[in-house]
Amino acid sequence: MRLGLLVATALGILALAPEAEYEARAAKLGNKNPKGWLELANFCEEHLLWDKRSEALRRTVAIEPGNAEAHARLDEMRSGKDWLPADEAEAKEAEEMQAKGLAFYGSAWLPQKEAAALKEADRKLVGWALEVRLDTPHLRIYSARPLDFTRRLAGLLENEVGAYERLYGRIWKSGTAPKAMQVFVFADRPTFEKIATATGHPISQGASGFYEGGCRILFVGVTADKELGSPAELRCTAVHEMLHALDHQMTHVNVVGAPCWLMEGRANHFGFGILGRQVLPGALNEPDGTGLLHDGCTSPIPISEVMDQANFKGANQPAYYALATAWVHFLFHGEDGRHASAFRTYLSGCPGKASKADFEKAVGRISDLEPPFREYVQKTLRPSIRKTR
Numbered sequence: 001m002r003l004g005l006l007v008a009t010a011l012g013i014l015a016l017a018p019e020a021e022y023e024a025r026a027a028k029l030g031n032k033n034p035k036g037w038l039e040l041a042n043f044c045e046e047h048l049l050w051d052k053r054s055e056a057l058r059r060t061v062a063i064e065p066g067n068a069e070a071h072a073r074l075d076e077m078r079s080g081k082d083w084l085p086a087d088e089a090e091a092k093e094a095e096e097m098q099a100k101g102l103a104f105y106g107s108a109w110l111p112q113k114e115a116a117a118l119k120e121a122d123r124k125l126v127g128w129a130l131e132v133r134l135d136t137p138h139l140r141i142y143s144a145r146p147l148d149f150t151r152r153l154a155g156l157l158e159n160e161v162g163a164y165e166r167l168y169g170r171i172w173k174s175g176t177a178p179k180a181m182q183v184f185v186f187a188d189r190p191t192f193e194k195i196a197t198a199t200g201h202p203i204s205q206g207a208s209g210f211y212e213g214g215c216r217i218l219f220v221g222v223t224a225d226k227e228l229g230s231p232a233e234l235r236c237t238a239v240h241e242m243l244h245a246l247d248h249q250m251t252h253v254n255v256v257g258a259p260c261w262l263m264e265g266r267a268n269h270f271g272f273g274i275l276g277r278q279v280l281p282g283a284l285n286e287p288d289g290t291g292l293l294h295d296g297c298t299s300p301i302p303i304s305e306v307m308d309q310a311n312f313k314g315a316n317q318p319a320y321y322a323l324a325t326a327w328v329h330f331l332f333h334g335e336d337g338r339h340a341s342a343f344r345t346y347l348s349g350c351p352g353k354a355s356k357a358d359f360e361k362a363v364g365r366i367s368d369l370e371p372p373f374r375e376y377v378q379k380t381l382r383p384s385i386r387k388t389r
Ligand SMILES: [Zn+2]
Pocket: 240, 241, 244, 263, 264, 267
């Protein structure tokens, strides 16, 4: 929390701190201009002001009750004449449809017999018991989890596509959106292990998901330590793996040979930024995921060592993941976002084996960045992680 309302920039010009700028802009908007309030919500996302963001969105719908964008960003859905929290709206719909003898499968409510026949055909296709299949614009999700969990997950992953584009730009590799990607969501560890091994990805201790680039399938399972991962943990895993999938299918970042910190730090940047059904990079709102950061980001391992690791195996693995995540957070959001555009420049020119020299040329000397990074972790990241846990 900043105490002063005014901060001096490097040039000595007085600029408003984000909280103060929010108050000043909010006072001008008053009870009109819903578009202005929506823009102010964008400003809040950029500056990680999450409570103010909700306030700005609430003000938007107070002025314009039918504003669909603001409702969606508040995680609300239309239900008859009302707008309800998305989970509630879907539960209500499911109850009504099931009372009519319908079951959801693919992309529609179908007569139960029809849905059961499709489910049986899919079970033969994938080789394990499904609860539901869900088709969305970018995904086909085969899920052994219940409908409500799967719908929320689908909403989140679809939202992630937009979040990716907002942060990294519209950079489809081929100029067109990729074909629907398949997502497998398991509910028990033996099936997850069996399928993982069969696709050449025997799962290691602690792993709860992986992305298979060759067949474009994203697998979300359970951790090796627990029989079932918590719903929050599974969502965090799914969003993390989806980032790898989007990198592979959409972007300038060449996945093959890209530095591990760059891929894993960015995947957690999204995976830990879950708010309801939205991916808001930088939010640190997913308590299960941020546990890793909480435990690992005070490690004394220098950031240049993390950047050197071709893979994150070995005893220091949790610390490498945590530091890479904190590092990416710093590069995008630290020091009022001062490094974000240079970091993006580095990413956009990122060849498969982007070196530390490439990084230093684009962003700055690592030894110069390390002290403000450590300060950012202590003063900004750690307190906000503690708050969410
Ligand atoms: Zn990963």
